[in-house]
Amino acid sequence: MIGNKKTALTRLEAVLAVLFIVALIAAGAGWVRPIETGVTTVTEVSTVTKTVGEGQAATVTVTETQRVTVTETVVKQPEAPRKIKIGLLTHQTGPVAPIGQDMERAFLLAVEEINARGGVYVDEFGTKVLLEPVIEDQQSSREGTVAAAERLVNVAKVDIIVGGFGSAFIPGAQPIIAEAGTPYIITGVSTPIVVTRTDIDTSWFVLYQAIAPEHGQSISLILAEAVRPVVAPDRNLKVAVLYQDSPFGEGFFAGMEQIIEEKNLPIDLVFVDKFKVRETDFRALLTAAAAANPDVIVPIGFIGETIAVIQQGVRDLGIKKLYGPVCVCVESPTYYRDLGREGEFSLIQTYFGPYHVHPRVAEKVAEFSKKFEERWGVRPGSQGLSVYDAVYIAVKAIEEAGTLDKAKVAEALRNLVMGELLLPVPGGVIKFQPTGHQTFELYGVQLIWDENIQELRPVIVWPKEIAEAEVRLPPDFQPGG
Amino acid sequence: MVLDAATITRIIFWGLVAGSIYTLLATGLNIIFGVMKVVNFAHGEVMILGSYVTFYLWSMAQLNPYLVIPVAMLVVAGLGMLIERLSFRPIKGTSKINEIFLSLALILILQNAMAVVAVANLRELKPVLISSPFRLESIPLGPVNLPNDFAVILSVTALVLVGLFLVLRRTGFGRRLRAVSQNRTAAALMGVDVERMDMISFGIGSALAALAGAFLAILAPFDPYSGTFPAIKAFAVIILGGLGSIPGAVMAGFILGLSESAAAFLLGGVWKDAIAFAFLTAILVVRPEGIFGERG
Numbered sequence: 001m002i003g004n005k006k007t008a009l010t011r012l013e014a015v016l017a018v019l020f021i022v023a024l025i026a027a028g029a030g031w032v033r034p035i036e037t038g039v040t041t042v043t044e045v046s047t048v049t050k051t052v053g054e055g056q057a058a059t060v061t062v063t064e065t066q067r068v069t070v071t072e073t074v075v076k077q078p079e080a081p082r083k084i085k086i087g088l089l090t091h092q093t094g095p096v097a098p099i100g101q102d103m104e105r106a107f108l109l110a111v112e113e114i115n116a117r118g119g120v121y122v123d124e125f126g127t128k129v130l131l132e133p134v135i136e137d138q139q140s141s142r143e144g145t146v147a148a149a150e151r152l153v154n155v156a157k158v159d160i161i162v163g164g165f166g167s168a169f170i171p172g173a174q175p176i177i178a179e180a181g182t183p184y185i186i187t188g189v190s191t192p193i194v195v196t197r198t199d200i201d202t203s204w205f206v207l208y209q210a211i212a213p214e215h216g217q218s219i220s221l222i223l224a225e226a227v228r229p230v231v232a233p234d235r236n237l238k239v240a241v242l243y244q245d246s247p248f249g250e251g252f253f254a255g256m257e258q259i260i261e262e263k264n265l266p267i268d269l270v271f272v273d274k275f276k277v278r279e280t281d282f283r284a285l286l287t288a289a290a291a292a293n294p295d296v297i298v299p300i301g302f303i304g305e306t307i308a309v310i311q312q313g314v315r316d317l318g319i320k321k322l323y324g325p326v327c328v329c330v331e332s333p334t335y336y337r338d339l340g341r342e343g344e345f346s347l348i349q350t351y352f353g354p355y356h357v358h359p360r361v362a363e364k365v366a367e368f369s370k371k372f373e374e375r376w377g378v379r380p381g382s383q384g385l386s387v388y389d390a391v392y393i394a395v396k397a398i399e400e401a402g403t404l405d406k407a408k409v410a411e412a413l414r415n416l417v418m419g420e421l422l423l424p425v426p427g428g429v430i431k432f433q434p435t436g437h438q439t440f441e442l443y444g445v446q447l448i449w450d451e452n453i454q455e456l457r458p459v460i461v462w463p464k465e466i467a468e469a470e471v472r473l474p475p476d477f478q479p480g481g
Numbered sequence: 482m483v484l485d486a487a488t489i490t491r492i493i494f495w496g497l498v499a500g501s502i503y504t505l506l507a508t509g510l511n512i513i514f515g516v517m518k519v520v521n522f523a524h525g526e527v528m529i530l531g532s533y534v535t536f537y538l539w540s541m542a543q544l545n546p547y548l549v550i551p552v553a554m555l556v557v558a559g560l561g562m563l564i565e566r567l568s569f570r571p572i573k574g575t576s577k578i579n580e581i582f583l584s585l586a587l588i589l590i591l592q593n594a595m596a597v598v599a600v601a602n603l604r605e606l607k608p609v610l611i612s613s614p615f616r617l618e619s620i621p622l623g624p625v626n627l628p629n630d631f632a633v634i635l636s637v638t639a640l641v642l643v644g645l646f647l648v649l650r651r652t653g654f655g656r657r658l659r660a661v662s663q664n665r666t667a668a669a670l671m672g673v674d675v676e677r678m679d680m681i682s683f684g685i686g687s688a689l690a691a692l693a694g695a696f697l698a699i700l701a702p703f704d705p706y707s708g709t710f711p712a713i714k715a716f717a718v719i720i721l722g723g724l725g726s727i728p729g730a731v732m733a734g735f736i737l738g739l740s741e742s743a744a745a746f747l748l749g750g751v752w753k754d755a756i757a758f759a760f761l762t763a764i765l766v767v768r769p770e771g772i773f774g775e776r777g
Contacts, residue, residue, distance in 0.1 A: 095596075095706055097596075242750070245750070245751045273749045273750050273751075274749065274750055274751045275750030275751065275753075276750065276751055276753070276754065278706075278707070278710065279750065279753075280697070280700070280701035280702070280703075280707070281495065281499050281700070281701065281741075281742075281745075282750075283491070283495040283742070284492055284495050284496075284741075284742045284743070284744075284745035284746040284753075285745050285746070285749070285750045287488060287491050287492065287495075287746055288745075288746050288747075288749075291488065303702070304701070304702040304703070304704065304707075307610065307701075307702045308701045308702060311610075311616075311701075312700075312701075315616050315617060315628065316628050316630075316631070317491070318619075318626065334609065338609060338610055338702060340612060340616075341617075342616075342617075
């Protein structure tokens with residue numbers, strides 16, 4: 001009888017089912033594992049020494065199942081009492097893993113380079129000491145970040161930490177790191193709270209990342225100094241702002257507003273509204289923004305949201321305004337590809353991108369990118385650059401301190417003065433503010449369609465000192481009024 | 482704020498287009514629920530699977546994306562049937578909690594499988610979208626210009642829903658499917674292969690999700706994690722329309738789309754979901770069984 005037909009699997013179906021489940025588990029287990037071939041996989045707390053060639057070795061300690069690749073050379077070392085354990089907080093699994101992978105690759109590259117030169121000179125030992133990288137997975141979550149920090153400071157007992165990504169994740173891990181008294185160079189956070197909060201001792205932390213208010217300020221400055229002279233030289237620039245309803249979006253917008261007020265910039269914010277994270281349909285919001293008749297529409301969101309705002313504005317609503325400057329967080333080859341012709345003439349406020357770089361650091365970045373590409377087969381991203389710099393900053397602080405005493409290293413970090421590395425900083429000198437935060441030199445680019453490659457490419461338009469061209473307007477541009 | 486005829490017309494169109502996606506997604510979910518009495522929480526991920534299959538077929542074939550959508554629907558329908566056969570069927574009849582956890586597990590598995598398969602280099606895991614050849618073309622329609630893509634999406638959605646209605650109402654297959662939906666045991670006693678109907682209903686539901694995913698991919702960038710919100714809204718739509726009611730899902734899908742669009746315009750972007758769900762709650766207070774649900 002059909003109603004009683006057995007649902008048990010046949011043998012073939014059972015085999016297929018097992019294969020299917022195994023394949024799915026393999027795909028899904030542990031979220032995403034981003035490192036490719038030639039990896040060393042270890043489980044549990046362990047130390048793995050991998051000999052790469054004659055007299056060449058490097059050591060990696062891991063505290064959970066993870067894959068780490070170490071292939072660089074280490075020259076003969078004088079006797080050192082121990083290695084310097086340098087920890088990296090990064091996302092190896094989950095939705096943020098793609099960014100975490102970039103950070104991890106840059107981290108390993110920097111460590112390998114330093115070890116290849118014999119390590120870090122520590123005065124109290126009278127010799128150079130090798131770096132021992134320890135990588136922990138933030139798991140794209142706040143809980144994962146807390147657990148990763150716990151393992152770094154209390155299991156691996158690292159001497160210093162770099163990296164960490166996510167304004168929503170890092171604050172939760174800070175109390176653990178502060179309590180353990182471990183110096184930490186935070187790289188992937190845009191909220192200044194991580195160095196200004198008062199509930200914990202923040203003297204252990206420095207922030208090597210442009211913060212949201214700085215980004216917001218640079219957006220307003222680009223609008224006032226580069227866009228307004230072209231669009232509305234004899235009146236205030238009329239600007240509509242659509243920003244993500246999150247600390248990130250609010251921080252950017254607060255920075256925009258603050259500098260407009262402080263410097264009395266000739267900008268009128270004629271429309272301001274928020275949208276929720278991961279929004280995809282902006283048409284109604286753009287219709288409302290267009291009704292305010294602005295000269296410029298500034299979307300502040302992540303890459304998908306930004307593409308959607310510009311494309312829906314140009315394509316679906318025919319809003320013929322300038323768009324941007326948008327957040328540096330869109331900087332990715334996919335943005336230049338997917339935005340398409342609709343994105344021509346839009347602007348980005350930035351400090352590094354796949355097709356442009358600040359002229360002052362261009363040579364160093366090119367050299368780094370070449371090494372990165374040779375080592376990993378892909379281009380580096382901005383988070384990778386930050387982490388790479390952070391490793392060298394950590395090394396410099398240890399050398400300055402002349403000891404691995406954590407309090408002294410933290411103090412050395414706060415007082416550090418060194419030449420800029422890959423990311424452009426004011427005056428070309430890295431020097432943390434009294435709050436523990438490093439400022440950056442941001443600049444603005446405009447995207448122009450390249451007929452030869454059928455993609456958008458950037459032209460630097462702000463500040464004047466490094467501008468390659470003036471801001472251009474679309475042929476059918478309709479000024480606000 | 483100027484609320485003229487052109488603006489109102491635009492707001493209605495944006496709402497109808499968003500409603501089309503919710504309606505397709507919810508209709509598929511409703512067919513699966515109606516026949517199998519299974520709530521597939523991973524339906525949003527099946528939709529994104531449709532987005533990716535369409536994206537890759539379009540990238541490889543370099544054809545008009547609308548031409549590859551039927552192929553994508555077939556592929557995803559096949560995958561849907563495989564999922565039903567290998568995942569839901571073995572646990573059918575056991576505790577409901579097993580079905581819930583299975584579909585929750587499927588969310589993670591499908592999201593990560595897409596993340597792994599979608600891009601060779603995960604740093605490039607950024608949202609992608611399909612570039613329609615109609616993207617810069619529009620049809621003058623009264624006070625506004627209706628983008629051609631919107632016209633295609635609205636027309637195809639209407640055709641598919643009418644076609645589905647006719648198949649369910651006028652064919653022997655439709656009668657069997659409805660019979661299983663109404664009384665599984667009686668249908669089996671009348672000679673209907675209920676397990677086959679389960680598999681086919683899952684396939685149809687997945688194909689409709691794939692169509693919604695393809696439209697989504699033409700309208701906005703997507704990534705493996707983009708399915709969660711539309712799926713939540715699709716669940717809201719089937720609750721609003723009445724569990725198992727396809728006309729209810731159609732009506733509720735468009736109501737949700739229009740109310741979201743109006744809320745975003747009149748009150749702001751962050752109110753979009755709040756107002757839409759408040760509206761949904763209000764309807765359920767008045768009519769707990771949904772617009773087309775049966776009382777008792």
